[in-house]
Amino acid sequence: MGVPTCWIIDPLGRDGWVATPGMLVEATDGILRASGIELLLAEVLE
8 A cells, every 4th residue: 555656856056856665766867657657757848
């Protein structure tokens, strides 16, 4: 139970991370991913 993936977004730094249980990974390629979903960080920050 719970949330398997969480996106963390810093609008000031224009950075994003993908958090899963036990792991935090920066989206260095600018794409936030979760369970087959891909979202461009630039689109979120528009």
